[in-house]
Amino acid sequence: MKVLIVNQSEVRQLMPMNACMDIMETALVTLGKGQGVNPLRWATFLPEEVGGLIGMMPAYLADPPSMGLKAVTVMPGNHGTPYDAHQGAVLLFETEYGCLRAMMDATEITGIRTGAVSGVATRLLARDDADDVAILGSGVQASSHLAAMLVARTARRVRVWSRSDDNANAFSERESSRHGIEIEVMPSAKEAVEGADIICTTTSAREPVLMGEWLSP
Numbered sequence: 001m002k003v004l005i006v007n008q009s010e011v012r013q014l015m016p017m018n019a020c021m022d023i024m025e026t027a028l029v030t031l032g033k034g035q036g037v038n039p040l041r042w043a044t045f046l047p048e049e050v051g052g053l054i055g056m057m058p059a060y061l062a063d064p065p066s067m068g069l070k071a072v073t074v075m076p077g078n079h080g081t082p083y084d085a086h087q088g089a090v091l092l093f094e095t096e097y098g099c100l101r102a103m104m105d106a107t108e109i110t111g112i113r114t115g116a117v118s119g120v121a122t123r124l125l126a127r128d129d130a131d132d133v134a135i136l137g138s139g140v141q142a143s144s145h146l147a148a149m150l151v152a153r154t155a156r157r158v159r160v161w162s163r164s165d166d167n168a169n170a171f172s173e174r175e176s177s178r179h180g181i182e183i184e185v186m187p188s189a190k191e192a193v194e195g196a197d198i199i200c201t202t203t204s205a206r207e208p209v210l211m212g213e214w215l216s217p
Contacts, residue, residue: 004102011108017147020116021123027061028120035062051077065095070106076204084140086110111140119148122198130197131156136189136209137202138162138171145200146175153198159184161192163203190214 006014015023030036036059043055052075060067072088079085088106093099122130133155135142142160149155160175160183162168172183186192189209193199194216201210 001099003100006102006104008105008108011105011112015109015112017112017116017119017144018151020112021119021148021151024113024116025120025123028117030061030063036060051075060095066092067095067098068092070109072106072110111144114141115144115146115148118145118200119152122149122152126153126198132195132197133158134193134196134199135160135171135202136162136192136200138164138167139202139204141202142171142200143175145202146179149198149200150179150181155181157184158182159186159192159196161186161189163205163209 027036031038038059041055041057043053045053052073054071054073057070057072058068069091070088071091072086074086075083076085084107086107088110090104090106090109091100092102092104094101130153133146133149133153135146135158138160142162146158158181160168160171162171165185168185172185175181176183190211193210193214196216199210199215203209
């Protein structure tokens with residue numbers, strides 16, 4: 001049996017944000033009906049001298065009938081290298097005989113899917129006139145979440161804050177060009193979220209970067 005191999009660039013071409021949001025909404029509805037199995041991630045932490053972890057995430061959906069497994073490595077030490085901190089593969093199986101149908105690069109899927117879930121929530125829960133977006137962070141998930149927010153709502157204003165000024169400026173330049181909008185770089189997280197309708201926290205910080213008292217009613 002032939003197995004389809006889908007690489008990172010092909011995932012990017014085949015799964016734009018709007019399509020991924022629709023797929024994720026369908027998957028969430030299926031899970032909500034009790035027609036899916038989505039257990040917690042299983043992870044093995046690597047020795048301290050190596051750092052990082054390897055994790056596995058199996059899942060099953062009854063409609064459409066499918067099951068899959070994501071195997072991923074998380075290597076924080078990759079920041080600043082040519083390699084993504086999150087790498088892995090998604091395996092897709094058919095449900096009648098359990099045969100492997102496809103193997104897909106997980107890096108791009110992880111980036112798009114995570115933002116897409118937030119996009120679905122925003123599309124369903126945010127006010128219709130929500131148009132002031134704040135992004136806290138400037139990495140892969142910041143880009144993914146911005147793309148999702150722009151699908152969910154028409155943004156009048158977009159602000160970004162990052163712990164790294166250089167990264168925030170690079171994000172603003174790159175994403176402004178990508179989406180044809182102006183993105184303001186803010187000097188603090190508090191100023192970034194002041195009066196915002198939609199706030200996306202996309203950092204890897206272990207301490208809070210967003211305080212409840214900063215939120216507008």
